[in-house]
Amino acid sequence: MEALELLDVVFPELDVRFISIDDGYDSADPQCSKERMVYVIKHLANEYYARISSKKLTQAHELARGNGEFWGARPPYGFERSKANSKILVIDPEAASVVVRIFNMFVLEGYSYYKIAQILNRENIPSPKAYHLIKHGKAEKVEKNPEKYLWLGNFISSIIQNPVYIGCLVTHKTEQSYYKGKKLKRVPRQEWNIEEDALPRIIKQAIYDRAQKNAQKIWVNSFTREIDKKYGLFAGKLVCGVCGRHMSQSRYHTKQGIGIEYHCPGHDVAPNHCKNKFINEKAVLKAVTVLLDKWVSIAMKEKKAYKKDSFITKLKREYQNQIADIDREIQSLLVRQQQLYEDYVDQILDKREYIEFKRQNMEKVDELRALKGSLIIESNDMVRRYSLKNKWLSALMDKQGNLCVTAEIIDELISEIKIIDKTSMEVIFKFEDIFSMDLIAKAV
Numbered sequence: 001m002e003a004l005e006l007l008d009v010v011f012p013e014l015d016v017r018f019i020s021i022d023d024g025y026d027s028a029d030p031q032c033s034k035e036r037m038v039y040v041i042k043h044l045a046n047e048y049y050a051r052i053s054s055k056k057l058t059q060a061h062e063l064a065r066g067n068g069e070f071w072g073a074r075p076p077y078g079f080e081r082s083k084a085n086s087k088i089l090v091i092d093p094e095a096a097s098v099v100v101r102i103f104n105m106f107v108l109e110g111y112s113y114y115k116i117a118q119i120l121n122r123e124n125i126p127s128p129k130a131y132h133l134i135k136h137g138k139a140e141k142v143e144k145n146p147e148k149y150l151w152l153g154n155f156i157s158s159i160i161q162n163p164v165y166i167g168c169l170v171t172h173k174t175e176q177s178y179y180k181g182k183k184l185k186r187v188p189r190q191e192w193n194i195e196e197d198a199l200p201r202i203i204k205q206a207i208y209d210r211a212q213k214n215a216q217k218i219w220v221n222s223f224t225r226e227i228d229k230k231y232g233l234f235a236g237k238l239v240c241g242v243c244g245r246h247m248s249q250s251r252y253h254t255k256q257g258i259g260i261e262y263h264c265p266g267h268d269v270a271p272n273h274c275k276n277k278f279i280n281e282k283a284v285l286k287a288v289t290v291l292l293d294k295w296v297s298i299a300m301k302e303k304k305a306y307k308k309d310s311f312i313t314k315l316k317r318e319y320q321n322q323i324a325d326i327d328r329e330i331q332s333l334l335v336r337q338q339q340l341y342e343d344y345v346d347q348i349l350d351k352r353e354y355i356e357f358k359r360q361n362m363e364k365v366d367e368l369r370a371l372k373g374s375l376i377i378e379s380n381d382m383v384r385r386y387s388l389k390n391k392w393l394s395a396l397m398d399k400q401g402n403l404c405v406t407a408e409i410i411d412e413l414i415s416e417i418k419i420i421d422k423t424s425m426e427v428i429f430k431f432e433d434i435f436s437m438d439l440i441a442k443a444v
Contacts, residue, residue, distance in 0.1 A: 077128035113153035117269040169198035240264040241420040243274040319379035
């Protein structure tokens with residue numbers, strides 16, 4: 001009964017006038033209000049029809065896919081649409097040969113995902129996305145930004161683990177109700193619909209099975225390496241400033257202990273396009289420490305100045321006085337509004353004058369309320385900045401008053417670090433207004 005609730009409760013409470021042009025309904029019209037149940041029933045009938053249509057359409061799609069029809073937006077790499085029937089997939093010889101080669105390199109030659117990607121990039125073989133654009137007459141888009149269309153290790157992994165290459169048509173990976181426009185959501189792998197022998201095979205079953213075993217071993221090994229992250233200060237924070245990819249972490253052993261480096265996957269697979277090979281964590285930590293040390297020295301001076309003349313207290317009091325003045329002025333205008341109404345009732349003002357004076361009066365009230373809201377936001381923002389500065393100052397300093405940078409502090413403070421090269425990087429703070437403002441002030 002959503003429609004009835006909207007018409008009888010929600011809209012009247014919000015003083016909303018509801019008009020339906022198709023149904024000739026206007027909530028301000030008394031005659032329409034009497035016949036509202038007719039419109040509610042009509043709405044329920046339409047809603048029922050939409051629900052049933054959604055279910056039937058979904059069932060029709062599932063039946064068609066069960067017959068080997070492909071309803072996706074883009075065919076899997078290695079396949080193309082049949083010229084006779086666009087819903088039927090056939091093998092694309094050029095792309096399929098690349099798929100076969102990928103499986104052979106992975107299974108027979110023992111190459112890793114990244115090694116395979118590196119070989120394909122070196123030979124200028126278009127990645128799946130690039131191949132699709134080139135095939136549809138958009139080669140200039142690839143030529144303009146070739147670094148965006150490179151082969152990557154995760155592309156190879158997706159191809160290796162896709163059952164479509166042994167003739168399986170996989171459906172129901174996602175779910176969406178056409179009724180009420182519900183959002184697309186992913187379906188757990190165990191609930192996928194897999195139609196065997198629905199497509200022509202590209203890879204032999206034995207090769208595919210061996211590839212899955214190898215992929216499983218890789219997954220287990222990478223899972224055990226997740227513990228490495230706890231040794232890194234900047235895990236997930238470093239981004240290559242050349243190609244825009246997140247840099248991966250690797251560890252090495254020295255006489256002093258374990259060292260950490262961050263590598264750009266773009267350089268690993270295509271060194272000609274991205275020159276950012278790696279950067280040592282010590283270099284990043286040194287740069288971040290220098291930056292934070294500058295901020296701390298400025299913030300400490302500012303804190304002493306604020307404490308000395310009770311700056312924040314005075315500022316809060318000034319805002320409170322301004323807001324109190326606005327409240328008094330608003331109250332005065334509301335009293336004036338009541339007086340206008342009484343003058344209208346006593347026929348001192350005619351209807352036209354009353355409406356005009358009321359409009360002018362309410363415009364002033366709205367302006368003052370907007371000003372009051374902006375002052376409250378401004379005041380809260382100033383207090384927030386001051387409080388956060390004190391919080392981060394306390395967190396960054398140890399008991400002896402020395403700067404102390406930890407993984408927890410970095411995670412809380414820093415959003416991203418762009419590595420331009422080994423001597424240049426850009427640190428992006430989560431609280432940009434607090435940190436960059438002070439550093440800019442120091443430079444000036």
